[in-house]
Amino acid sequence: GAVVSQHPSWVICKSGTSVKIECRSLDFQATTMFWYRQFPKQSLMLMATSNEGSKATYEQGVEKDKFLINHASLTLSTLTVTSAHPEDSSFYICSARKGLAVLGPDTQYFGPGTRLTVL
Amino acid sequence: GQQVMQIPQYQHVQEGEDFTTYCNSSTTLSNIQWYKQRPGGHPVFLIQLVKSGEVKKQKRLTFQFGEAKKNSSLHITATQTTDVGTYFCAGPNKLIFGTGTRLQVFP
Numbered sequence: 356g357a358v359v360s361q362h363p364s365w366v367i368c369k370s371g372t373s374v375k376i377e378c379r380s381l382d383f384q385a386t387t388m389f390w391y392r393q394f395p396k397q398s399l400m401l402m403a404t405s406n407e408g409s410k411a412t413y414e415q416g417v418e419k420d421k422f423l424i425n426h427a428s429l430t431l432s433t434l435t436v437t438s439a440h441p442e443d444s445s446f447y448i449c450s451a452r453k454g455l456a457v458l459g460p461d462t463q464y465f466g467p468g469t470r471l472t473v474l
Numbered sequence: 475g476q477q478v479m480q481i482p483q484y485q486h487v488q489e490g491e492d493f494t495t496y497c498n499s500s501t502t503l504s505n506i507q508w509y510k511q512r513p514g515g516h517p518v519f520l521i522q523l524v525k526s527g528e529v530k531k532q533k534r535l536t537f538q539f540g541e542a543k544k545n546s547s548l549h550i551t552a553t554q555t556t557d558v559g560t561y562f563c564a565g566p567n568k569l570i571f572g573t574g575t576r577l578q579v580f581p
Contacts, residue, residue: 399571448516465516
């Protein structure tokens with residue numbers, strides 16, 4: 356159990372366009388989902404925390420108008436990169452936390468990631 | 475804010491050698507988690523440590539949580555090429571990730 360999927364796995368887009376990335380928890384309900392960004396050979400940087408039915412909480416320095424997050428259901432969160440630019444090219448990873456985690460209160464399950472390239 | 479640093483950043487070892495990565499937090503942690511990320515992959519949960527001074531083993535991997543709950547270590551005995559990847563420690567709640575240690579194992 357505890358499988359998280361992301362779609363698409365990779366996307367190439369032109370500068371100025373918007374890209375939507377979906378994160379789904381396939382076999383559990385996720386009250387909280389997290390969005391991370393990872394640049395090559397660097398650590399994961401938390402962008403925002405997404406709670407079902409409420410507005411996302413963004414980390415300092417992350418533009419909420421540029422990275423729109425919607426957590427419409429307990430199994431789906433979406434990240435939309437609006438008016439993407441080449442500097443937004445990165446590996447975007449979501450994770451989901453179970454409401455009642457068996458392994459521990461903070462255990463998160465990661466999606467496979469989405470590699471975004473903006474030309 | 476909370477910062478989690480890891481050393482070393484990179485480690486190249488010969489297959490069969492041991493490997494250790496250290497994680498240090500600027501604040502006391504209620505728990506710490508370790509993840510492994512293979513090249514091109516996503517982080518995979520390895521273990522969570524909760525108690526002060528806790529030591530847990532998973533086959534060749536030994537995880538330790540410091541007495542003050544501000545540092546942790548991961549030790550791999552007799553590395554194998556399958557151990558290649560980046561090892562991250564992460565603090566609780568929002569999972570603030572450490573800087574990571576990239577392990578390369580030469581056969």
